[in-house]
Amino acid sequence: MSESTSTERGIGAGRRRLLRGAAAGTLGAAGLAAASDHPAYAADRDAPAPDGAASVSVAVLLYDGFTALDAVGPYEVLCRVPGVRVTTVARKAGPVRTDTGELALVAERAMGDVTRADVLLVPGGGNRGTVAMMEDADAHRWIRRVHRHSTWTTSVCTGSLILGSAGLLRGLPATTYWASRPYLEKVGAVYTPGRFVETGKIITAAGVSAGIDMGLYLASRLSDEKVAQAMQLAVEYDPDPPYDTGSPEKADAETQALALKLLADSAR
Amino acid sequence: MSESTSTERGIGAGRRRLLRGAAAGTLGAAGLAAASDHPAYAADRDAPAPDGAASVSVAVLLYDGFTALDAVGPYEVLCRVPGVRVTTVARKAGPVRTDTGELALVAERAMGDVTRADVLLVPGGGNRGTVAMMEDADAHRWIRRVHRHSTWTTSVCTGSLILGSAGLLRGLPATTYWASRPYLEKVGAVYTPGRFVETGKIITAAGVSAGIDMGLYLASRLSDEKVAQAMQLAVEYDPDPPYDTGSPEKADAETQALALKLLADSAR
Numbered sequence: 001m002s003e004s005t006s007t008e009r010g011i012g013a014g015r016r017r018l019l020r021g022a023a024a025g026t027l028g029a030a031g032l033a034a035a036s037d038h039p040a041y042a043a044d045r046d047a048p049a050p051d052g053a054a055s056v057s058v059a060v061l062l063y064d065g066f067t068a069l070d071a072v073g074p075y076e077v078l079c080r081v082p083g084v085r086v087t088t089v090a091r092k093a094g095p096v097r098t099d100t101g102e103l104a105l106v107a108e109r110a111m112g113d114v115t116r117a118d119v120l121l122v123p124g125g126g127n128r129g130t131v132a133m134m135e136d137a138d139a140h141r142w143i144r145r146v147h148r149h150s151t152w153t154t155s156v157c158t159g160s161l162i163l164g165s166a167g168l169l170r171g172l173p174a175t176t177y178w179a180s181r182p183y184l185e186k187v188g189a190v191y192t193p194g195r196f197v198e199t200g201k202i203i204t205a206a207g208v209s210a211g212i213d214m215g216l217y218l219a220s221r222l223s224d225e226k227v228a229q230a231m232q233l234a235v236e237y238d239p240d241p242p243y244d245t246g247s248p249e250k251a252d253a254e255t256q257a258l259a260l261k262l263l264a265d266s267a268r
Numbered sequence: 269m270s271e272s273t274s275t276e277r278g279i280g281a282g283r284r285r286l287l288r289g290a291a292a293g294t295l296g297a298a299g300l301a302a303a304s305d306h307p308a309y310a311a312d313r314d315a316p317a318p319d320g321a322a323s324v325s326v327a328v329l330l331y332d333g334f335t336a337l338d339a340v341g342p343y344e345v346l347c348r349v350p351g352v353r354v355t356t357v358a359r360k361a362g363p364v365r366t367d368t369g370e371l372a373l374v375a376e377r378a379m380g381d382v383t384r385a386d387v388l389l390v391p392g393g394g395n396r397g398t399v400a401m402m403e404d405a406d407a408h409r410w411i412r413r414v415h416r417h418s419t420w421t422t423s424v425c426t427g428s429l430i431l432g433s434a435g436l437l438r439g440l441p442a443t444t445y446w447a448s449r450p451y452l453e454k455v456g457a458v459y460t461p462g463r464f465v466e467t468g469k470i471i472t473a474a475g476v477s478a479g480i481d482m483g484l485y486l487a488s489r490l491s492d493e494k495v496a497q498a499m500q501l502a503v504e505y506d507p508d509p510p511y512d513t514g515s516p517e518k519a520d521a522e523t524q525a526l527a528l529k530l531l532a533d534s535a536r
Contacts, residue, residue: 069344069503072371076337076476079368080534086370095363095374100347102354103340104374106363157504178504195508207504208344209480216510229513230526235337236425236446236475238514239507240463242484245497246506258498266348 056222058086059117059146062096062107063139065129065268069208070156071105074121074215077231081219089114091139099126101268111142119218120146124157124177124207126267133162134187140166152218153202156211160204164189172199177207178248179260209246212237324490326354327385327414330364330375331407333397333536337476338424339373342389342483345499349487357382359407367394369536379410387486388414392425392445392475394535401430402455408434420486421470424479428472432457440467445475446516447528477514480505 058078060071071088079086090096090107097104122143124130133139143166147153155163160176163169164187173192176184184191189204196205196214205214216237220228245251251259326346328339339356347354358364358375365372390411392398401407411434415421423431428444431437432455441460444452452459457472464473464482473482484505488496513519519527 067344068340072336072340075371076335079370080530082530082533086368088371100354102347102376103343103356104376106372106374108370108372178501195506206506209503209505209507212477213508213510220510225511226523226526227530229511229519230523230530232509232511232513233446233516233519233523234527234531235477236514237477237507237509238463238474238518239477239505239509240481241500241505241507242481242488243493243497243500245500246504248501250506251497251501255494255497255501258494259502262348262350262495262498263502265350 056081056084056118056151057116058084058119058121059089059109059114060086060121060123061139061143062088062090062105062123063125063129063133063136064097065099065132066096066123066125067157067208068098068103068105070123070125070159070211071121073209073211074154074156074218076235077212077215077219077237078119078222080231080234081223081227084222087114087117089117099129099268100266111139115145116149117146118150119152119154119222120150122155122159122162123211124155124159124161126263128267130158130161130180134165143168151201152221154204154214154218156205156214157207160184160189161187163187163202163204168202169204172202173197174199174202174204175206176204179256206247324349324352324387324419325385326352326387326389327357327377327382328354328389328391329407329411330356330358330373330391331393331397331401331404332365333367333400334364334391334393335425335476336366336371336373338391338393338427338479339389341477341479342422342424342486344503345480345483345487345505346387346490348499348502349491349495352490355382355385357385367397367536368534379407383413384417385414386418387420387422387490388418390423390427390430391479392423392427392429394531396535398426398429398448402433411436419469420489422472422482422486424473424482425475426451428452428457429455431455431470431472436470437472440470441465442467442470442472443474444472447524474515 075086078084087109088107089109093107093110095104096107157177158180160174161183169189172189174189175194175197181191195210196203205211216228216232219231245255248256343354346352355377356375357377361375361378363372364375425445426448428442429451437457440457442452442457443462443465449459463478464471473479484496484500487499513523516524
């Protein structure tokens with residue numbers, strides 16, 4: 001089956017199922033037996049298998065100037081949910097640089113080759129990258145097209161301003177990066193406090209690391225709570241932040257100003 | 269100045285300083301003024317500037333089968349610390365695939381071109397990737413070489429088993445991925461509970477998301493607590509996990525077994 005055919009049924013869905021079936025029958029069993037002596041899997045693997053999980057495609061949109069953790073947080077907690085296949089999509093396939101310019105992730109697919117996805121995830125970005133995407137009519141058309149048939153359309157951080165610019169948030173409750181809240185109104189959304197905000201099939205998360213919390217919730221909806229709880233353990237998400245300055249309600253004015261300065265100074 | 273020359277003084281240190289100087293004088297000021305109307309920076313930017321920050325190079329080691337969040341969590345909280353420059357290093361420069369095979373990050377530099385770094389960070393990986401790195405004598409030589417002059421040598425998740433295999437943890441307290449704790453002893457380390465464990469200039473973090481907590485602590489050591497607090501806000505790290513299953517002490521046996529099964533099934 002060609003990649004372009006399989007996108008019509010979700011990204012690579014058929015191909016993935018085939019490989020998973022083969023792995024479970026042969027490679028998987030051998031791998032499990034051999035792996036019992038291996039460091040990453042020290043414990044017993046006789047766990048209940050979530051059977052009959054349908055294939056679910058997750059498309060993470062990358063664009064020049066996106067924020068790495070916005071994309072990687074949700075990826076990391078969704079990629080191991082049974083049946084889920086995550087792919088990265090950008091204007092064209094290949095390396096896409098983050099807001100600092102110091103890191104690049106590879107987009108596996110080009111927008112033109114991906115017409116559907118069960119889950120669309122739009123990460124936030126630095127100022128320049130976010131603004132460019134808020135003004136990118138081609139990207140908006142692609143987002144609306146995928147959204148039409150998606151099960152979930154989601155964003156992290158300033159990604160909600162991009163969803164809003166594509167016309168998806170008119171009159172709807174949403175959240176965004178803490179410093180960008182005033183801009184939600186400009187794209188027609190109603191700022192609503194929350195680590196993430198769910199409205200119909202749209203979920204918008206707060207800034208950067210909030211994508212991990214949203215991702216775990218999404219894992220529970222794509223599978224079940226047992227899987228989401230197991231994924232929280234799989235990424236050892238037992239957070240112990242050194243300070244209590246993770247939101248503007250908790251951080252003083254000086255910390256807020258310094259955070260914005262660090263963001264501006266690190267932007268390319 | 270050539271890249272290879274600048275590595276002798278830390279990764280691209282001189283070049284970076286030059287660019288930063290230019291930005292502060294011209295582009296930076298213009299950017300700040302223009303940015304005040306932009307969505308990612310809605311608030312006031314008149315923050316105290318941490319002056320005279322020396323250039324600090326952070327090298328994140330990538331290898332086939334690494335875990336994305338292990339690398340990206342610390343990157344995201346270190347990359348905006350004044351004077352810090354993060355780069356990614358692998359056997360050769362170019363795309364490096366994660367443990368699921370679904371995502372690739374780009375290594376900016378090849379091991380052979382990087383002889384020093386102020387901070388070395390070794391992420392964990394899936395079973396296959398971790399084992400391969402535990403047996404990779406070339407990688408061990410490189411790690412030891414960088415460690416010799418580093419200010420900090422750090423790991424996330426099973427990255428500590430790689431540091432240990434390189435001979436860096438003999439008789440030292442360390443932590444690792446929850447399911448891999450028994451293997452620390454095999455590389456000569458003494459398992460010690462903690463979100464991260466500091467011993468001399470070595471810091472080992474627990475699994476995957478623990479790299480964010482360690483990264484913020486490291487930010488405070490590379491700069492100061494005000495900057496680390498600002499970075500916690502910059503990534504809006506005000507975690508609100510949906511469950512309380514993020515460590516084996518909190519998750520029941522069924523959840524642990526399911527987590528290990530999801531990891532095994534998602535490994536390529």
